[in-house]
Amino acid sequence: MKRIVVIGGGLAGLVAATKLAGGGSSVTLVSEGLGGLQLSQGTIDVYGYNPGRVRAPMAAVAGAPAVHPYARIGTSAVRDGVAFLQDALGTGWLVGDPEVNLQLPTALGVLRPTALVPPSMAAGQAQAGQRWAIVGFRQLKDFGAELVAGNLARAELSRGGRIEARPIVLDLPPRSGESDASGLVYARAFDDPAFRERVVAALRPLLDGETAVGFPAVLGLTDPEAWTALRDALGVPVFEIPLPPPGIPGMRLGRRLTAVAKQRGVRFLAGSRAIGHEADGLRLTGVVVGTAATPRRLRADDVVYAPGGFESGAITVDSRWGIRERLFGLPLAGLDDIDRLITDEYWDDPQSVFSVGVGVDAAMRPVRSDGSVVYENLFAIGGILAGACRWREKSGEGIALGSAMAACRAIEAG
Amino acid sequence: MTRMSADLVVIGGGVTGAGVARDAAMRGFRTILVERADIAQGTSGRFHGLLHSGARYVVADPRSAMECAEESAILRRIQAEAIEDTGGYFVQFAGDDPDYADRWVESARAIGLPFEEIDVAELLRREPRVNPSAQRAMHVADGSVDGWRLAWGAVDSAKAYGAKVLSYLEVCGIEVTDGQASAVRCRDRRTDAEVVIDTGFVINAAGPWAGRIAALAGCGEVEVVPGRGVMLAVGHRLVHSTVNRLAVPGDGDLIVPAHTVSIIGTTDVRADDPDQLWIPRVEVQQMLDAGERLVPGFRQARIVHAWAGARPLVKDARASGTDTRHLSRGMVILDHASRDGVRGLLTVIGGKLTTYRLMAKGLVDLMCEQLGDPRPCTTDTEPVPGSESGHTHQVSQRLRDRENDRLTEQLLCECELVTRRMFTDALHENPDASLDDLRRQLRLGMGSCQGGFCSTRAAAVACAEGERSAAEASDALRLFLSNRWLGLWPILQGDQLRQAVLDNWIISGTLDAEHLPVASSGSRR
Numbered sequence: 001m002k003r004i005v006v007i008g009g010g011l012a013g014l015v016a017a018t019k020l021a022g023g024g025s026s027v028t029l030v031s032e033g034l035g036g037l038q039l040s041q042g043t044i045d046v047y048g049y050n051p052g053r054v055r056a057p058m059a060a061v062a063g064a065p066a067v068h069p070y071a072r073i074g075t076s077a078v079r080d081g082v083a084f085l086q087d088a089l090g091t092g093w094l095v096g097d098p099e100v101n102l103q104l105p106t107a108l109g110v111l112r113p114t115a116l117v118p119p120s121m122a123a124g125q126a127q128a129g130q131r132w133a134i135v136g137f138r139q140l141k142d143f144g145a146e147l148v149a150g151n152l153a154r155a156e157l158s159r160g161g162r163i164e165a166r167p168i169v170l171d172l173p174p175r176s177g178e179s180d181a182s183g184l185v186y187a188r189a190f191d192d193p194a195f196r197e198r199v200v201a202a203l204r205p206l207l208d209g210e211t212a213v214g215f216p217a218v219l220g221l222t223d224p225e226a227w228t229a230l231r232d233a234l235g236v237p238v239f240e241i242p243l244p245p246p247g248i249p250g251m252r253l254g255r256r257l258t259a260v261a262k263q264r265g266v267r268f269l270a271g272s273r274a275i276g277h278e279a280d281g282l283r284l285t286g287v288v289v290g291t292a293a294t295p296r297r298l299r300a301d302d303v304v305y306a307p308g309g310f311e312s313g314a315i316t317v318d319s320r321w322g323i324r325e326r327l328f329g330l331p332l333a334g335l336d337d338i339d340r341l342i343t344d345e346y347w348d349d350p351q352s353v354f355s356v357g358v359g360v361d362a363a364m365r366p367v368r369s370d371g372s373v374v375y376e377n378l379f380a381i382g383g384i385l386a387g388a389c390r391w392r393e394k395s396g397e398g399i400a401l402g403s404a405m406a407a408c409r410a411i412e413a414g
Numbered sequence: 415m416t417r418m419s420a421d422l423v424v425i426g427g428g429v430t431g432a433g434v435a436r437d438a439a440m441r442g443f444r445t446i447l448v449e450r451a452d453i454a455q456g457t458s459g460r461f462h463g464l465l466h467s468g469a470r471y472v473v474a475d476p477r478s479a480m481e482c483a484e485e486s487a488i489l490r491r492i493q494a495e496a497i498e499d500t501g502g503y504f505v506q507f508a509g510d511d512p513d514y515a516d517r518w519v520e521s522a523r524a525i526g527l528p529f530e531e532i533d534v535a536e537l538l539r540r541e542p543r544v545n546p547s548a549q550r551a552m553h554v555a556d557g558s559v560d561g562w563r564l565a566w567g568a569v570d571s572a573k574a575y576g577a578k579v580l581s582y583l584e585v586c587g588i589e590v591t592d593g594q595a596s597a598v599r600c601r602d603r604r605t606d607a608e609v610v611i612d613t614g615f616v617i618n619a620a621g622p623w624a625g626r627i628a629a630l631a632g633c634g635e636v637e638v639v640p641g642r643g644v645m646l647a648v649g650h651r652l653v654h655s656t657v658n659r660l661a662v663p664g665d666g667d668l669i670v671p672a673h674t675v676s677i678i679g680t681t682d683v684r685a686d687d688p689d690q691l692w693i694p695r696v697e698v699q700q701m702l703d704a705g706e707r708l709v710p711g712f713r714q715a716r717i718v719h720a721w722a723g724a725r726p727l728v729k730d731a732r733a734s735g736t737d738t739r740h741l742s743r744g745m746v747i748l749d750h751a752s753r754d755g756v757r758g759l760l761t762v763i764g765g766k767l768t769t770y771r772l773m774a775k776g777l778v779d780l781m782c783e784q785l786g787d788p789r790p791c792t793t794d795t796e797p798v799p800g801s802e803s804g805h806t807h808q809v810s811q812r813l814r815d816r817e818n819d820r821l822t823e824q825l826l827c828e829c830e831l832v833t834r835r836m837f838t839d840a841l842h843e844n845p846d847a848s849l850d851d852l853r854r855q856l857r858l859g860m861g862s863c864q865g866g867f868c869s870t871r872a873a874a875v876a877c878a879e880g881e882r883s884a885a886e887a888s889d890a891l892r893l894f895l896s897n898r899w900l901g902l903w904p905i906l907q908g909d910q911l912r913q914a915v916l917d918n919w920i921i922s923g924t925l926d927a928e929h930l931p932v933a934s935s936g937s938r939r
């Protein structure tokens with residue numbers, strides 16, 4: 001049985017660990033933090049902008065430029081990755097199709113492209129002629145219903161036509177007397193049927209034959225029926241609109257995926273950071289983990305490195321603008337003079353520095369600029385890969401899933 | 415076109431102009447102040463934040479030192495709310511010239527500037543992060559001053575005495591009739607409307623832009639050399655008091671604690687245009703090195719923001735071309751009646767924020783003299799609105815306030831503890847304000863997340879309150895974020911770069927703000 005260490009517990013690491021454990025390997029997942037999935041909006045973005053609005057994400061993946069991670073990952077790994085995730089989560093977790101983008105409202109009222117979403121968001125697919133009520137809560141500051149509705153109402157749909165949208169703001173704290181409640185507190189409240197009843201009672205008289213009602217994405221944390229119960233009680237389609245972190249839909253996915261990974265035998269070393277490695281020539285033999293007591297050595301036949309990018313500290317920039325990969329000191333692609341990497345433009349092109357990362361071969365093994373492999377059995381996936389500004393492109397999940405699949409194939413074949 | 419009239423038009427809403435407007439209004443002149451942007455958005459909001467005790471100038475310029483000592487004492491009485499009484503240290507470090515310290519002590523004694531020499535061990539007990547190579551330390555009465563609050567305090571006082579204060583009004587012409595300044599022509603930058611103010615007197619307090627204003631009245635060749643200085647803010651208080659090097663004043667020899675941050679500065683390089691002040695990376699590195707010398711480990715601290723201001727100095731034949739520090743630091747008053755044959759027009763350039771009240775007094779005294787209408791100055795006795803209690807501000811004040819209202823108030827900005835009510839009050843009071851204008855009053859978006867979380871909330875609240883349409887709120891958000899970036903990109907590294915990525919995931923990733931429908935052209939200025 002192969003011993004595999006996966007470093008990083010975000011979407012890429014969780015999926016790779018689950019897949020490899022399901023295939024019969026002995027997998028240990030080492031994770032310092034929770035990973036971006038738990039902070040995210042819980043949609044599966046494949047390719048949203050390149051830089052124009054993408055309608056057919058898989059076609060855009062196929063046409064990705066040579067420096068883009070998708071050029072090495074390839075379409076079949078992306079398709080497999082999405083399918084694997086859908087399957088692993090089970091029915092009722094994700095709907096949609098990587099071939100076609102949906103256009104769903106954000107908490108600023110922008111129609112944002114994404115490929116797969118939790119079913120609780122699906123009714124937010126924008127179509128001309130719809131009449132929406134956008135419901136906010138006075139005590140939830142991350143969702144301004146007036147701004148969302150106002151921007152939706154002035155949006156021109158890509159296929160023409162408009163949506164009507166109007167705000168409704170409920171003065172309904174999740175716990176009595178609470179004036180500043182986070183999305184998480186609301187989500188827990190929505191797990192409680194009594195709170196949902198209060199929402200329905202307050203909202204029903206205010207509705208006026210709308211075709212759908214949009215809520216902040218806080219409709220339940222653990223109860224998957226919370227949003228359907230609300231929908232049924234209101235008698236109108238309901239959809240969730242994601243909020244800034246903490247992202248409840250991302251937390252739901254993260255919890256579910258962690259549970260599935262454990263079921264399939266993945267061992268978790270949570271709250272521990274990988275601090276070193278051992279190698280024998282071109283092969284890694286182990287990973288050193290900084291656990292509470294003493295550094296611990298995990299032997300490994302293969303290492304999957306899914307540590308995220310700058311945001312998680314896997315790639316650091318020091319005070320003299322030296323850019324480094326923290327754990328293995330991997331060569332970085334996309335480096336340039338700092339004045340070209342970071343410029344004064346905020347809204348125009350994305351800053352090039354954010355595309356700096358690890359370059360890989362088709363097996364997701366980090367390579368030097370001459371194409372030579374750094375370690376034969378080290379595979380880098382997800383946010384650490386060079387060549388994409390994922391939040392601009394709306395490509396984070398697609399890259400994570402596709403690169404995880406590509407690495408798993410290589411490991412399982414090897 | 416709108417037409418107004420006044421006894422005095424003050425051009426420029428920095429501290430100097432605000433001080434002149436207050437002084438003149440208190441003496442009973444019908445006064446109008448015009449500012450092309452927001453109050454204190456020029457040099458008075460791009461400075462270092464030091465309330466000078468005078469200690470910095472004791473050796474080179476004892477007269478300035480005494481002025482600073484007197485004026486900072488007056489400001490503590492009349493504008494306490496704008497000041498944090500931090501105290502300060504002048505420290506001689508290993509390698510600094512010991513003779514300078516001796517000369518400093520001698521001069522300070524000679525002019526009677528209060529100071530106390532303390533043991534290095536005592537210094538390090540009070541300021542444990544200061545470089546332990548310290549050799550000698552002098553405690554002085556330096557403070558930390560908020561330039562926006564200082565200017566707004568003077569403006570509020572001026573208004574209370576009947577002055578009109580008009581911001582976003584750009585002066586584009588000065589009419590001179592029979593050798594006498596007679597009207598000021600302005601353009602409203604928000605509506606493009608023309609405003610003409612008939613007046614008997616004009617005081618040009620446009621700081622580094624003052625040469626251009628003088629030229630509008632046909633008074634040429636007032637060459638103002640912008641000396642650009644770069645400052646960096648570290649996201650927490652490395653020191654409790656100001657810390658200066660006890661050495662000939664130079665680049666990066668001062669750290670000022672201001673609200674939640676500490677500011678290192680500054681450089682001094684000749685610039686061409688006060689509207690185009692670059693923050694070169696070499697100067698950022700220079701400031702990081704300078705910070706490291708004063709407080710070891712400075713490079714590992716989190717730099718949250720950078721800005722640059724222009725020292726508005728009048729060119730003097732004695733100075734070399736590129737180093738503006740050798741120019742006189744005192745202010746220059748140009749009397750255009752004697753200089754150019756234009757009566758009723760004075761230009762003031764230079765000086766220090768700390769001595770703005772004295773400068774204003776000097777100008778209004780001169781105006782009274784020219785008008786043959788002597789009226790006494792009373793600005794030194796009466797506190798401005800908001801400072802009546804005489805209490806200086808403290809960094810812990812907001813925390814105390816939030817402890818009291820935490821059950822009833824919603825926090826819009828967690829970093830700087832700005833509540834929804836603080837924001838809506840400021841918004842209703844300044845219905846035309848941009849999010850940046852409100853930021854300068856509230857510190858919204860000035861903390862470590864630099865607006866990543868609070869900016870969208872603020873835009874949403876402005877919309878919810880009915881003060882902004884969704885389109886206006888969205889434009890305001892876009893402008894706010896790109897303006898924050900001006901002070902971020904030159905310093906982005908370490909934890910602040912990491913923060914910027916998280917902010918990007920929120921603003922761009924989750925919210926897709928870059929695809930907000932753009933109503934206006936989304937200009938950067």
Ligand SMILES: Cc1cc2nc3c(=O)[nH]c(=O)nc-3n(C[C@H](O)[C@H](O)[C@H](O)COP(=O)(O)OP(=O)(O)OC[C@H]3O[C@@H](n4cnc5c(N)ncnc54)[C@H](O)[C@@H]3O)c2cc1C
Pocket residue numbers: 425426427428429430431448449450451452453454455456457458459460461462463464465466583584585586619620621622623627641642643644680722723724725726764765766767768769
């Ligand atoms: C780097 C640096 C650090 C400093 N540090 C300190 C310090 O720590 N302590 C201290 O006491 N002093 C300090 N100073 C000095 C102090 O900041 C200035 O002396 C003071 O702010 C000058 O104020 P002002 O009102 O004269 O000019 P400004 O604040 O520049 O005001 C001029 C105003 O005129 C406006 N204006 C320009 N053109 C027009 C027009 N056409 N129509 C209408 N309005 C117009 C501008 O928008 C601006 O607001 C520092 C200065 C610099 C540059």
Ligand SMILES: Cc1cc2nc3c(=O)[nH]c(=O)nc-3n(C[C@H](O)[C@H](O)[C@H](O)COP(=O)(O)OP(=O)(O)OC[C@H]3O[C@@H](n4cnc5c(N)ncnc54)[C@H](O)[C@@H]3O)c2cc1C
Pocket residue numbers: 454455456458459460461462463559560561647672673674675677688689690691718719720721722723850854859860861897898900901938939
């Ligand atoms: C004492 C002090 C303490 C500070 N503390 C903090 C802090 O804790 N956190 C923090 O984030 N920032 C802090 N700052 C910096 C502050 O946020 C601003 O970056 C800085 O004061 C610049 O002014 P601004 O906000 O008016 O302009 P900016 O936000 O820099 O720009 C606003 C507008 O001014 C224009 N502009 C930009 N540069 C210039 C220029 N040089 N001349 C004329 N117009 C220009 C822009 O185009 C834009 O329209 C502090 C500043 C001071 C003086």
